[in-house]
Amino acid sequence: MAVFTEVPFDTARRLIERLDIGTLTTLEGAAGGIENTNYFADTDRGRYVLTVFERLGFEQLPFYLGLMKHLAQRGIPVPDPQADAEGRILLELLGKPAAVVNRLPGRHREAPDRAHAEAVAAMLARMHLAGADFPLRQPNLRGLAWWAETVPVVRPFLDPAQRALIDAELAFQQQLAASAAYGALPAGPIHADLFRDNVMFTDADGEDRLGGFFDFYFAGVDRWLFDIAVCLNDWCIDLDTGALVEARAQAFVAAYDAVRPLQANELRLLPALMRAGALRFWISRLWDLHLPRDARMLAPHDPTHFERVLRQRVAQPWHYERS
């Protein structure tokens, strides 16, 4: 259960009262997640999620919440932060930052097929375009600078072969980031963590429909291609082996490309960015496993999964072929 901060019903009721979204009827802790306290909060007028931020401070949240508001206003299905009478969407509860967003319909799909991948890819492209004029700028805080800072911290926990891999891949990404081709990649706000468990699908009428993207708390301004790479490494792999499911990956990129045509240097650098995406989550999972920030931290994700994915992306780079 991802409830790190217990919120009494009356405390939540008073907060909800300030938002003009009805009267709180039920409040229930949400399972899953490893970062924030989430409660499902129903009112007599709608369904919401109350989040108390455990890791993030008041300085980073205006970017995340503002981006969600911006995207929601442009018709992208993402949680829409609710404002109080003064127009504030970043709230405070029990001394911690908090927000109330609308609850997306549906549930995530653990075993996505090609149609799920295509729906996510097309919406990802729409989201990138819709976010392009978002005025706030915050870098991807889990980007290259963080990897370089964190690799020395997790390195002592690795065996010699793992150290060689992590050192080589970090050096490869540093060299890539300094290249002109990388510098020319289009950039803007990205989600940066759009895994299967951060996307809802509804199954009304026997057909799956995209319910929305959520958990924007790793978002930042970075290369759009990085978002595509992160998705390919999750939506388009066999989780048992880490192998890319090439037909699904091909369909994913084609669906994205149909909405926002990829540039030639994006097509060329995709294999390198897929290595970046695998490295990023290998490092963060190592960090979560070996340096838990809090004794109450839930079971961390398995780092060896992304070590394996990274080895495969290095050994078998995959190129998208436009048909």
Ligand SMILES: Nc1ncnc2c1ncn2[C@@H]1O[C@H](COP(=O)(O)OP(=O)(O)O)[C@@H](O)[C@H]1O
């Ligand atoms: N806006 C939302 N709409 C619907 N469900 C949500 C929403 N936000 C969070 N949830 C639910 O809460 C769970 C935990 O949220 P998540 O953002 O993954 O937490 P964390 O930030 O701790 O990783 C999700 O798996 C999902 O079921």
Ligand SMILES: N[C@@H](CCOP(=O)(O)O)C(=O)O
């Ligand atoms: N998707 C990341 C972990 C981030 O956790 P989330 O629950 O906030 O998405 C991973 O799989 O390592």
